Amino acid sequence: MLDSNLKEQLKAYFAKISQPVALLASVDDSAKSQEMLDLLRDIEGLSDHITLSVTNDDARTPSFAIARTGTDIAVRFAGLPMGHEFNSLILALLQVGGHPSKEEQAVLDQIAALDGDLVFETYFSLSCQNCPDVVQALNLMATVNPRIKHVAIDGGLFPAEVDARKIMAVPAVYLNGEPFAQGRMGLEQILEKVDTGAASRAAAQLAEKAPFEVLVVGGGPAGAAAAIYAARKGIRTGLAAERLGGQVLDTMGIENFISVLHTEGPKLGAALEQHVKAYDVDIMKAQRAEALIPATEPGGLIGVQMAGGAVLQARSVILSTGARWRTMNVPGEDEYRNKGVAFCPHCDGPFFKGKRVAVVGGGNSGVEAAIDLAGIVAHVTLIEFDSQLRADAVLQSKLRSLPNVEIVTSAQTTEVLGNGEKVTGLTYKDRVSGDLRSVALEGVFVQIGLVPNTEWLKGALALSPRGEIEIDMKGQTSVPGVFAAGDATTTPYKQIIIAMGEGSKAALSAFDYLIRTPVPARAAAE
Known part of the structure; x- marks a missing residue:
């Protein structure tokens, strides 16, 4: 699965592993399980300190734990950590394998001193550039303090969990089964939330x-x-x-x-x-x-x-x-944030696969978002307040070539509609006729500047x-x-x-x- 050049690079990295590492896989007969096993076999072959075994000891399949043999230190990935999460996988292997973190010693001591059993679950998407920071921070915490456990879950492979927990934005973090945090967080911010005395x-x-x-x-x-x-x-x-x-x-x-x-x-x-x-x-x-x-x-x-x-x-x-991102300041926007109202098409776009969404904003970022989303969702309605789009001509040309995109100009968004749990549509005012119009959809991506x-x-x-x-x-x-x-x-x-x-x-x-x-x-x- 890994090409020869990458294998050589990883082999050099894995020379830093000093403790025995066990890869414990839970699989079924799916193609994704086979793909995951192929990846783990490649990794096993790059270091004498790494061993692979199929244990089927986890309810999520495909998934695998990275465990320090003979200890309680382990992290788990549910799914295939490629894309932006590949670095998270490599860091986890190194840290579980005993390679020291570059974090300040005072921070590591703070993690080690945390009391209580903390079980974190992080839902990510492979296209999310914000997710690795959270995944890597929680993985580090789990390698420093054995009473902390963390599993990083590819939401795309476990849609039933995503639907049950009504997750529509990533990263989404749960602690001991309860919602803990949403969006990008650094290690210091996570510690501030779990360590009640940290702020003072x-x-x-x-x-x-x-x-x-x-x-x-x-x-x-x-x-x-x-x-x-x-x-x-x-x-x-x-x-x-x-x-x-x-x-x-x-x-x-x-x-x-x-x-x-x-x-x-x-x-x-x-x-x-x-x-x-x-x-x-x-x-x-x-x-x-x-x-x-x-x-x-x-x-x-x-x-x-x-x-x-x-x-x-x-x-x-x-x-x-x-x-920061400018908000629309209309009814429903705050109520349905992370329940259909989003700001990052790369992070949250995969959760709207096959659905209808709107992009509000006709500048470069709005048009780029609409182009990206058009390759994932069923239909994109781009809504622009001005009488014409403001994006670069090359972006506009690309947008207009897409068959599943509708462009609405001279439109003022007036409300985000929902059913109490998620977005169901939005209304906008036609600035030429003054008429109010509704669009049925399941996601609204806000791209109206800073x-x-x-x-x-x-x-x-x-x-x-x-x-x-x-x-x-x-x-x-x-x-x-x-x-x-x-x-x-x-x-x-x-x-x-x-x-x-x-x-x-x-x-x-x-x-x-x-x-x-x-x-x-x-x-x-x-």
Whole structure:
């Protein structure tokens, strides 16, 4: 099943396995079971530490456990972990096989100290770029703490379970049989939910940190670039973010990142994190800013209050909080989120195979979503508010060539309809005639642009009518010592490469501010 080149690469990786690993397969006579066995046999042949046996000890077939022989440490995959989950499989083999994780020791100690029996189930789709982060985090937890169990389930192979649990979006995580979380989560966020004292301990640790010379708030392309440029100046740099990589993690194909012909958001996000970690940057993950506290005197310390209550201080601050998907703000949208209302066609599209869906939005992302979905679903209705689509001509041409796509322009979505459990349709207003019309469908994919993550800054500095942080050509905001970069600002053209340039510029401007602004005598004495 694996080609010779890949086998050679994996053989080199598996040389790092130091503990005996048993692959325990549960199979039936289906083609998928045979395919899974072929994969496991290939893997067994790549390391003397790996053995395969058919045990049929699990109710889900096809599935297999990866177990450390002679211990209670194991993880399980139900289905065939290919596509985006292939890396999850390789990491699980290495970690169960004794290869140490790169996570900080304090995090590993926190996992090991968790008390109680925790059984996690994660439903994923092979096309979901958000799922591996969750699967890999929970797999790691299971290899560190034997009282934690995790099974990653390919929803496409177990439709009865998906239907019974009314899952319409991935990743969907269950803990001890009950819903636990939906959507992308990092290890720190998972630990915060299961470790009730984690938030207060994290807040106490933040409060004890000495002031930074540059504090970057936000971990996307702009924030990562700002942190790298600041750290290269040899000054004390901190980066606080909900997740490193930011919204780029939710992006599938990237083909306009100059010098890189093609990459994917999660890969770029991981590269950003590794680049930041290569410098002396104090990285504070799973941290959400809630208030900006300007300095009380020129050159004084600026405060950023975090969600846990702690206040981080710095002589200069770079805001790079990015943006999030804009919502329609119509009745039914929130009620049916993850019950038919979705934002990621790559992640959730497979759950609508053979069904009728709508895409709201006629820009590039909306048209791309409609094209992708048309290859999976029975029919796509694309709804655009404007009188014409706004996507690039080449995308429009491709869309119009598809036989199962209908394009509706001059249409204002007014409501998402449902039966209490899932979406059944939507209504829109014909902006020409004024008539209200209904469309029967089972999914609505919202693709209407971005809204900046700046609500917490209202009243603290100048924002545009769209909520963007107003900056000058150097990235300076209306507050001295506070700079901003990326999609949260008034900089036009929200692109990854532009955000990186703006983040770099903001860091250079912050450094220039620091060397030209005297430290107040009182602060210097402290």
